[in-house]
Amino acid sequence: MPNTIPRIRIHSLKPALIAGVAQKLPVLIRVQAPDPLATEKKARKPYHLALVIDRSGSMSGPPLAEAVRCAKHIADQLEPTDIASLVVFDDRVQTLVPPRPVGDRQALHLALSRVHSGGSTNLHGGWQAGADGLLPAAGQAALARVILLSDGNANVGEITDPAGIAALCAQAAERGVSTSTYGLGSHFNEDLMVEMAKRGGGNHYYGDTAADLFEPFAAEFDFISALCARHVRLSLAAAPGVGIRLLNDYLVEGDAGFPVIRLPDIAFGAEAWALVELQIPVGLAGEGAGQLLQAAVTASTPEGEPLAFADATLTLPAMSPAAWETLLSDPLVLSRQSELAAGKLLEQARAAAEHGDWNVVERLLAEARQRFADQPWLIEVLESMAELARSRDTARFRKEALYSSRSMDSRTLSTHEAFYEDPATESASPSFLRRKKAQGKTEFGKPDDPEK
Template identity: 35%
Template sequence: MQPTRLFRIFLVFALLGLGLSANAADRPLIGCDLALDQKILPAGSPQSVVIKVSLDVPVIPRETVRPPVNLALVFDRSGSMSGSKIEKARQAAIEALRRLGSGDLFSLVVYDHQVQTLVSAQSAANTEWIETQIRGIQPGGNTALFGAVGQGAAEVRRHVDQPYVHRVILLSDGLANVGPSAPEDLARLGAALLKEGISVTTIGIGTDFNEDLMTRLAARSDGNHYFVEDSRDLSRIFAAELGDVLSVAARRVVVEVECPAGIRPLRVIGREGRIRGNRVEIQMNQLYGGQEKFALIEVEVPASRSGQIMELATASCSYENALTARVEKSSARIQARFSVSQAEVREGADKAVQEAVVENE
């Protein structure tokens, strides 16, 4: 069945699968909320404050008809993967394949010092033949990681204009030592793929892989990053990742934050963002059911007198509802109050936001 026909069927039944009433269907699926690391600010001097923009996604019932997935698995077969690592990785890849449906696409790229496409993008229903290709993967030489991710993305790109959830999963236990290998190189690749609607999830095995490289590639493409010390945990990690991919609720997410005159955005913490004057724009590829995703923005606030309440920002989140294919929008605004009371200022601290800042610096 063609993807376009599948998607039409999907649109007809999506709302019924969610059990939504007509009134509920008119409300945005994704909630937008703003919080400050310091709700009450000391009066009398300029200062900076961090705004947390939270996007809350409802849990998607398992029986809901989901959008189809376009998945490329990029598999490290370098020499260091020999033994139980490659055996467990092959089994985890097969289990991941079996979680996909006939309407999903699957491709497989393997790499050592060379990059090879073993399975070009095709229906995941070809399970038996694809499993044979996976079982035949054997360890080889060095690690051409950059080229392998690029080739995996090329397989996904063949269908990027169709209504799939587009994802590359990179599995590696080593350092990139063939081709571009600096974390900055992979970060730029991730940012470029995000603009195409392709996210990269990275799975690092053992203790020898370049964590900075893998983390930045995933973060810049709005993917996930996992660390697996024991290859026996790979099946669990693949199950968790496929659980995310198969529960996408929103795509092409754009968060815009606008500050009034006098409030100056300084930086976006922990993710890519664009600052233009008093406006900030942040792109996210996908949101998953049951997930809270957030962005942190530091802004400069001018001095103000005690008792004054000042509006700091208005945020809007626009996205494509993956369950209905409609473009939706939600919004929120945030204010702060100023005080000369040190006790009030201390009580106005939001520990959860402050912890998020520390974790994402």
Template identity: 30%
Template sequence: MKNLGLILCIVLASLQINAQEKKITGIVTSASDGLPLPGANVHIKGSKQGTTTDFDGKYSITAELGDILVFKYVGFIPEKQTVGDSQIINVALKEDQNSLDEVVIVGYGTTTKRSFAGSVSVVGTPSKAQLRKQEKKRFHNKIAKQLAGKTAGVSVRGTKSVNSTNILYIVDGVPVQKSYNSLIEQIKPVAIDKVNVYKSSEAIDKFGNSAKDGCIVITTKSGNYRIQNDEDYANINENDFERTNLSPLSTFSIDVDKASYSNVRRMINNGQPIPGDAVKIEEMVNYFNYNYPQPTDEHPFSIHTEVVNTPWHNQTQLVRIGLQGKTYENEDLPTSNLTFLIDVSGSMSSQNKLPLLKSAFRLLVNQLRPKDKVSIVVYAGAAGVVLAPTSGDNKEKILAALDNLQSGGSTAGGAGINLAYKLAEKHFKKNGNNRVILATDGDFNVGASSNSDMKSLIEEKRKSGVFLSVLGFGYGNYKDSKLETLADKGNGNHAYIDNMQEAQKVFGKEFGGTLFTIAKDVKIQVEFNPKKVQAYRLIGYENRLLADEDFVDDTKDAGELGSGHTVTALYEIIPTGIDSDYLKTVPELKYTQNQAKANFEDELFTVKFRYKKPDESKSIEMVHIQNTKISDASIDMNFASAVALFGMQLRNSKYYNKTEVSKVIELAENGRGEDKEGYRAEFIRLVKSYDNLK
């Protein structure tokens, strides 16, 4: 009986403790402007339990009644809140004005202005002529920059750190545009003469209202350093309408890359202009998952088609072709032989590069199984192995190797790729998942580094049977074109990681698709019926077009499909009998007569698919026929249309028919659906933000 009573007491006590625990949610914002603070730290005082806010400043944490939650964010005054009856605790943090005391930073260390008086000159008040010259170049919007213990690559340990969320940079007399701020950290310390930091009141007196939140003046030894945006995107020539009677076949490689969407998202959030070539409409559309059915036959993917009236043009129709890759649970995936290839060069020093990279890779490491093996290769001025193949059940060792990585030096990307593939081939797992995961900003500058060099190198390496995933980080010198080439030619995929939310999507929710290829060299060829379709244009996929004869050529490389991946392609078609301004008159042919066959009256198009199994070299063909039925747009069709239309607006396409942004929002709202993860809601918010910036 005593034992029974003791057990009952323990159970009751446990129930009481559990009853006191509650899930606390809320939003952390800035008190000055009400904007959310992504990445703010929330932890329970006196414990190791904590979390960070997401992209929208939202957090969730399990706490007990009476616990004290501590909210911290760089440049803001920490705040404490006691957990009471409410399950919602919203916090507005105030900026820490004392964190912007003036500090002088020199090439060999730091000191306060008072202790270094007489030996460092402070920038004086510019003359009226200088001010007029600077005003022409100054951007009057806020220049947002987060300083977390480092400025221009110079350590500031041992003195007051400089922290602010809104800083104006002036480098050798020239104000820096917001979108170029990350490049400040690329200035080599040896090139710096001095850096003067001014708190808001003094900054306004010297440099005007643009510096009301503080100003950092950097003077280099040369005196003429210029900050330039050095991002690189492949040129895109938009697909035009093709006349069906002259060119009935449309052939292209699938593209599961999603980097363009997260990169565009980053630019919109930063309030910066979006280069047209950075907008790849197919990658924006394919960022989102759609409700396609799982395959039920021997093929690794299912096929779905839909035809509706085009929402932005009343004389055309919109075709959607969707593929759904078979989804495998993580425990069912084959053994993985993974080689992390990590760029630790000097260009990776900023917070949105190597530090973010480490946090992202932790998500991947935590999902590894005992049978999986991980190696780590790094490269800067040279390449080296920092972790020999290590089992997934020794996560502490893998994570310790990641945590110890430091940035510095030039970027020998080619040497790193060679070493990583050599290691992956040495430990190759037959019937396993052999993959190199490259994480970099793409700024290769030592050895083989051009796009053509990288293309040749990776085409040779893919013969080994090792696949490639490419993860892009950072901005200012982000080389999208190079990373796209590597992923395309390396039988892999390309993602852009702009925050931990995206890292969670790539390594968490889409773990299998990121790492496990279920079909390679997947090609699509659509033949339109000239009796029903006068002309067609493929929306996006400009960099994935293939010659018609490439479709049956098994030596031609094409895209890969991962576990659970969806692929969506959209065509805009002009029905026969429509007089369209998009089509110009074509002279009649003298020697050739194109005449549609009398039958097939009920068919709009036939789509063929070719793919190879991951370890085979001969392709398999699938065929799907679409009838002429025009249906009401499904939820997914509405949303895919919204994303495509927004992409065309961003690119200033000649085919979006001057449709307003409000139409994008309307379509997206109608296509939001269940949206469990909130990605579609985020898209709507981005569109509205972009509309307000115009």
């Protein structure tokens, strides 16, 4: 059955509490957008995009050429009424095309054809120029976003501190301009690029090589084109005495009993999700049948209109330990638990690789492959990570471990549970819903590659 309205769904690990026992109960909250309607395309407010490209000396040759090709691809997908700008930076920052309607795209194409490589990397200056161009009219846009591409570190400019740059991204997001980042190769600062996107309310991607950039660029625009809900806030209220611990790495406001969780934007046909652990005291477990959790969501459409979600609640009976043991666990909760646990393990392996402890890395990955043997996608990711570990390439391992763990923590999902059971269905799906076994590699092919 197609989903026709926004909704919240709550799944507990098992459909009951253990009577008379203090316990920790995993609970999955799914915030779902409706499926896309097969109707005539509706008019929308314009997108406002700033394409910000690193042209420092290390980008010379194929990397810069591929970055320009990806930027042209995005320009070609925009409507004539959308607003776009082009900023390039090395140690200097230049706005080649100020924010203006795309029109016939010729100004963007001409400017892109003249981009050439230069010196050092004033990453903050490039980002700031892109954001400054979007901020004045951000309220008029369906989406205002800086799309930043770099292969290096913020080594020159007014601000080079990663925490300071990420904080500015957060401030811009509060004013309506989000940030997506694209890292290229093995020398960029992945912690900075991921944190900029996380605090900036956008997406983060990377490519091992220039040729690997096209797939994430296409995924970004596919996602923007299908956008349904923005500024998604999940509010949770637990019964008195029940604690809530968020297991995802989302930004959170409020306290342990009433957190407000900042979820990612949601596209049509997709969902954002959060896994929490309810800490239930003995007294409440003995009573059972009471309301444990209430979930509410606020969000807006790309046009700025409020998007209505009906609240959802979780109420569970209490059962004897013997009866509780016979209940089946919810497979979706188990799957999300496994993904978050695998992501934490990759963070441990990344830390070990930074210290050159490759024996520890290999042991962690081997244990993980045994632990998650019933999760096919996780096994593919872990095998890819094991192959990288054998190469002893610390820089590549660090990046792949970070981006894979982030994918496991907050990736966009299809609203339909059976979606990922058929690989053919997944490969033909919108690019932002596909699971990749290696985040830095092209896996599904380019639109212009007939062999894929």
